[in-house]
Amino acid sequence: MTKKILKTIQSYLRKNEMGPLHDFLKTLRPGDISEAMKGLDEDERKTVFGLLGVESASGLFHEVDIPLISRILQDWDNARLAKILDITAPDDGADVLGVLLHKKREKVLRSMDKKKAKEVQNLLAYDEKTAGGIMTTDFVTLSQDLKVRETLEYIRKNVNVETVHHLYIIDREECLVGVLPLRRLIAVSPEREDITLKDIMTSNVIATNVNTDQEEIAKLVAQHNLLALPVVDEEGRMVGRITVDDVIDVVQQEANEDFYKMAGALWEAGYLDKTLFTKTRMRLPWLLACLLGGVITGSIVMFFKEAISQVIILASFIPVIMAVGGSVGLQSSTIVIRGIATGHVDIHAIQKFLFKEISVGLVLGLICGLGIGIAAWFWPEGSPALGLVVGIAMFTALTVATTFGALFPALFKRLNVDPAVAAGPFITTVIDVAAIAIYLGLATMLLHFLV
Amino acid sequence: MTKKILKTIQSYLRKNEMGPLHDFLKTLRPGDISEAMKGLDEDERKTVFGLLGVESASGLFHEVDIPLISRILQDWDNARLAKILDITAPDDGADVLGVLLHKKREKVLRSMDKKKAKEVQNLLAYDEKTAGGIMTTDFVTLSQDLKVRETLEYIRKNVNVETVHHLYIIDREECLVGVLPLRRLIAVSPEREDITLKDIMTSNVIATNVNTDQEEIAKLVAQHNLLALPVVDEEGRMVGRITVDDVIDVVQQEANEDFYKMAGALWEAGYLDKTLFTKTRMRLPWLLACLLGGVITGSIVMFFKEAISQVIILASFIPVIMAVGGSVGLQSSTIVIRGIATGHVDIHAIQKFLFKEISVGLVLGLICGLGIGIAAWFWPEGSPALGLVVGIAMFTALTVATTFGALFPALFKRLNVDPAVAAGPFITTVIDVAAIAIYLGLATMLLHFLV
Secondary structure, three states, X not given: OHHHHHHHXXXXXXXXOHHHHHHHHHOOOHHHHHHHHHHOOHHHHHHHHHHOOHHHHHHHHHHOOHHHHHHHHHHOXXXXXXXXXXXXXXXXXXXXXXXXXXXXXXXXXXXXXXXXXXXXXXHHOOOOOEHHHHOEOOXXXXXXXXXXXXXXXXXXXXXXXXXXXXXXXXXXXXXXXXXXXXXXXXXXXXXHOOOEHHHHOEOOOOOEEOOOEXXXXXXXXHHHOOOEEEEEOOOOEEEEEEEHHHHHHHHHHHHHHHHHHHOOOOOOOOHHHOOHHHHHHHHHHHHHHHHHHHHHHHHHHHHOXXXXXXXXXXXXXXXXXXXXXXXXXXXXXXXXXXXXXXXXXXXXXXXXXXXXXXXXXXXXXXXXXXXXXXXXXXXXXXXXXXXXXXXXHHHHHHHHHHHHHHHHHHXXXXXXXXHHHHOOHHHHHHHHHHHHHXXXXXXXXXXXXXX | XXXXXXXXXXXXXXXXXHHHHXXXXXXXXXXXXXXXXXHOOHHHHHHHHHHOOHHHHHHHHHHOOHHHHHHHHHHOOHHHHHHHHHOOOXXXXXXXXXXXXXXXXXXXXXXXXXXXXXXXXXHHOOOXXXXXXXXXXXXXXXXXOOEHHHHHHHHHHHOOOOOOOEEEEEOOXXXXXXXXXXXXXXHOOHHHOOOEHHHHXXXXXXXXXXXXXXXXXXXXXXXXXXXXXXXXXXXXEEEXXXXXXXXXXXXXXXXXXXXXXXXXXXXXXXXXXXXXXXXXXXXXXXXXXXXXXXHHHHHHHHHOHHHHHHOHHHHHHHHHHHHHHHHHHHHHHHHHHHHHHHOOOXXXXXXXXXXXXXXXXXXXXXXXXXXXXXXXXXXXXXXXXXXXXXXXXXXXXXXXXXXXXXXXXXXXXXXXXXXXXXXXXXXXXXXXXXXXXXXXXXXXXXXXXXX
C-alpha cells in the first residue's frame, strides 16, 4: 500500500499537478505521508511538505524521522513553522526545534504562542536520550479526592479523549499517587458516581525519574507492558509522560545505534541523507584504528620473516587464521553485547558466562583446527608437520578469540565504556595479533620439521 | 530495583526459606518476576515457578521469554499447567504450548477447558512469525447499530475494562467496519446516549491480514503509532488483535535476529541457555564457510608465492589490507541491511544509493591508501615503490569492498534471500579474495621495482 502511495505522489510531482497532489495528500494518514517521505528525494520532500496544511504538517511531525526533513525545516518560513508548532505536541515540537540552528530556533520560538514556546523550551533543556528528552508535557492530573461524577463532567468539558489515555492522580503536595485508565471510569455505574478517584485508582504506580536513560525506560515499558509511563522530578511531582509509540522508536534507534557501532561507524541518525563529508567522518575513525591494528599485526608477521622466507607456504594460512579468528570473536562479542543490552547477561556475574563461552570456543577450535590441519597436510607442498602447526594455531586462536571476544565487552561495560564501541577494532586487533603470533611462533619453533 | 529483587530472591533461596519467599513473590509484579528469572539458574527458576500461585504464573506467561522456562514447563504437572493456561490469554497460552513436545502438548490440551483449548489450538496452527502467530483472540466486537446506552450497559456487565482498550465494530456480515476506543464513550454526554456506534466509530480502520509477516506488522504499528491492530481473514472478518506490547517484543526479536545473523550465527531464541551442542551447531556453519573462504584467499596468496619469496615484506601487508577491507565491507553491508530493514533503502531504486556508497568508498580508499602507502614507504626495508603498490592496493580494495558490501545484500534481498545471512562469510570472502589478488597482482607486475 505504502509503495502505491509513493508512486502516486511521484507521478503527480513528475506531471507537476500540484492541485490534485494537494487533494491526494489530504486523504492520507500522517503515517502514510511519513513513510512516503523516506522514498522521495530532498526536493520532492520539500514540495510535499509545502503542500500540507498546518494540521497535516503537525501530524507529520509526530510520525516522521525529524532529521530526514531537517534541512527543509531550516529553510522554512519562521511564522509558518511557529503556527504548525503551536498545535503540535510539545515533545514533537522539541524534536523539530532541536534540529534547527540556534538563531533560527530563537526566531521560531519568538513567533510561537507564549505558553507553548515555554513548554517546548523546557523540554529542550533535557538530554535527548533521557526520560526528559522523550517525554511529552501534555497530561491530565486530578486530585485524589475528586468524585467520579465531577471527573466525568470535567473530562467532557476539558479533555480530548482521543489523545488522553490515563488520568494521573495527585495528592495535596502535587505528588503522583495513582493512575487511572480513562476507560475504567466506564465501568463505574451511574449510581456509584459518588466514590472518589482514590477508591478506584491504581496506587502502585510505575514511574520514572526525569533523568533516567532512555534505554532503561524501554526496558521498563517492555518489562511491564505499559502503554504510558509517568515521569516525575526529584520531589515526586509529575512533569511528563512517555508513550509506548515513542518507546518503539527508542528500541529501534538503540538497535540501529548498536548496529552502526558494531560495524565500526559513529552513530548519527539518518546516515543515508548525510553529505559525503559527514559520511566519511562517521566511518573513518574505525578504519584508521583498523589500519593501525593491521600495521601492528603486520609487524608481527615481519618479526617472524625468517620462518616465512624459509617456508613461503606459511604465508598462505595467515588469511584463514585471521578470517576464522575474527569471525569467532565477532560472534562472542555480539552475544555478550546483545546479552548486556537485553539484560540476559549480568556483568556482575560474568564468570559463569565466560566459562561456558570458553567451552564453546574449545569445541569450535577443535573442529576448525582439525579441519584446517588436515587441509594443510594435503595442501600442495603441505606436510603433517604443517598440518600440526596450522591446526594447533587455529585451535589456540579460536579459544583466545572467544575468551577475548566475550571478556572485553564485559570489562568495558564495567568501566562504563560503551561495549558496542569497544568491540570493533580493538578486539579484532588483539585477536589478530594473538592468533598470528601463536601461529608464526609455533612455526618458528618447529621450523626444522617444516623445511 | 530489579537487581534488589533478584538479590532478595536469591538470598531466600540460599537460606531455603520457602515460606517468606512465597510471600515476597506475591508482592511482586509479573514483570519483576520475569526480569528476575533471567538472573536465576535453571534450578532456582524451577523453585520460583513452583511457588507462584495459578494467577501469578499466568501473569508471568504474559511477560517472560517463554524459551527461558521451556525445560521447566516440559517437566511440569499437566493438570496444574492446564489450570494456569485456562486463565491465560490465548496468545500467551499458544506460546507456552508451542515449546512443549507434541505428546505433552496433547495431554495438557486435554486437561484444559474445552473452549480455551480450542482457541489456543487454532492459534497454534498459524506460522509463529505472522499476524496469526502473535495475535490474541480475546477481543470484543459489537454491531454498528447498537446505541451508546446499550453499549455502556453491555460493557459494565460483560467486559473487563482493564484488558480491553478498543471495541471493534462489525456489520451484518460480521465484517470489520470500524473501531471505537473505549474511552471515547466517556465523551458522550448522558443526553446523547441514543446515538449509535456507527456515528462515533472511526471507520477508516487500519487492519492487517492474518498471514502478514510480523516485521511488516511492526512497521505498520510504528508508522501509525497504533496501540492495537485488528487482524482479519480473507473475507474481512475479525479473527484477532495484536497489541503494542507484543510489537515491542517483535522489534527486539527481529533486531536480535539480525545481530546474530550478521555476526555469523544461526538465530535461535535464548542462545545463552542452550546446551554446548546446540551452541556449537548455531555457530559452526558460518565458521566453516569462513574457513573455506580463508582457504580460497590462501590459495590466492600461494598463486603469488613467487613475488612473496622475493620480497618477504609483502606478506606483512596482507593483514592490514584484509582488516581494513573487511571493516569497510562490514560498514557498507550493515548500512544497507539496516536501511532495508527500516525501510530507508528502497531496493528497487538501489542505483542512487550504490553510487553514493561508492563515492564514500573512493574517499575512504584515498585517505587509507595514502596513509598506508606512506607507512609502507618508511617501513623497515620499505621503498617508494612498495608504498605505491600497497597504497594503490588499499585504495582499490576499499572501493571494491564498499561496492560489493552494498551491492550484495540488495541483490540477495531481490532474490528473496535474507540479506543479513548473506552478508557474513560470502561478502567477506569476495572482498578478501579481490583485495589480496589486486595487492599481490600489482606487486608481481611491479616486482622489479620492489626487489
